[in-house]
Amino acid sequence: MGKPASEFIANHVKVLPKSGIRDFFAIASTMKDAISLGIGEPDFITPWHIREAAIFALEKGKTSYTDNLGMKSLRREISKYVEDNFGVSYNPDNEILVSVGGSEAMDVALRAIISPGDKIMHHSPCFVSYSPSIALCHGVPIEVPTSVESKFSLDINEVKKAWQPGVKAFIINFPTNPTGATISKKDLEALAKFAEEKDFLIISDEIYAELTYEGGHTSIASIKGMKDRVIFIHGFSKAFAMTGFRMGYACGPKEIIDAMMKAHQYAIMCASIISQEAALEALKSGRRDTDFMREKYRQRRDLIVGKFNEFGMDCLMPKGTFYAFPSVKKFNMTSMEAAKAILQEAKVAMVPGSAFGKCGEGFLRASFATSYDNILKAMARLEKILPKLQK
Ligand code: PMP
Secondary structure, eight states: OOOOEEEEESHHHOOOOOOOOHHHHHHHHHHHHEEEEOOOOOOSSOOOHHHHHHHHHHHHTTOOOOTTOOOOHHHHHHHHHHHHHHHHHOOOOTTTEEEEEHHHHHHHHHHOOOOOOOOOEESSSOOOOOOHHHHTOOOOEEEEOOOOOTTOOOOHHHHHHHHHHHHHEEEESSOOOOTOOOOOOOHHHHHHHHHHHHHHHEEETTTTTTTTTTOOOOOOOGGGOOOOOOEEEEEEETTTTTTTGGGEEEEEEEEHHHHHHHHHHHSSSSHHHHHHEEEEEEEHHOOOHHHHHHOOOOOOOHHHHHHHTTTTTOOOOSSSSSEEBBBBBGGEEEEEHHHHHHHHOOOEEEEEEGGGGGTTTTTTEEOSSHHHHHHHHHHHHHHHHHHHHOO
């Protein structure tokens, strides 16, 4: 016998932790009648006309590969959508890549730009994949802390403090998973100025842009002079409730899109043609669905945030996403201990903030991508057990 299988694993992969969300939900899934506020995806089924477009594609025998960059018709529609909604114009011929979810767009963006040892900044707390994805490309992740004091938005002074020589890019995600934070145009302009001064790229994950409730959404790609410095990442999962279709895209300077295309071409070939046909329909006729879902999320947000604050679990009103981020600091427990206690005592599952980086400690992520009734039920259970936690 040779060495054990584990010995074949690359060192940088061996040391990667598995997602804290998965660990936690493995516990939750063994409990009977637990209510999950842990879900990071819409509870809506993909609108019928979009599903129908996928069915129709199959009926017509559309079962082939597409252009590596994605169907031309879809890239044209993406270009139109991004121009109309984000105010940036991208050439469908060479500045847009259709990917397997926003996730793959982020992965190939990182693989296209990172040489071993390159430093990539991201804010914290943030989506669980950024830091491991950087590490998988042999890059070095650098955290830019955000805090409840600045509503989890970016403080340019913190960005300047975290920056080091050798930083190649900064991943930003507004509205933010897990905090629901947004960022003002003024703050984006300050960031843009600093990115120009220090000459680094911005990778902007704007997957929750359509789920912005207050203050509107500005893309950093639309800030004057920034288009050539930004990789804009978006997708269909959240705005159109299409997680299972695995549809996303990246827009950026043609040289970078071309480099990303190499990684995409060799690993993936192209996104599924059936999903691309569905995505085309979503962009053409899905606006009303997005508006409907956003309104539902807004009602649920107002309910859940109202309840948390009523219970003394201080919670900012998230301006975007479908996540609330209440504090558990008053319980004198870590966020993992609080999440476990709430799961055990109330059978309500929320994600410990620490799963999103050290700046998430002291908070829980509660998803309101679940029905109004479920939220009411979960909050009633939580209220009952709070005296125990507050001891
Ligand atoms: N970015 C963020 C911030 C997310 O929360 C998610 C999904 N939870 C993604 C990207 C990935 O989405 P998808 O691959 O389904 O497009």
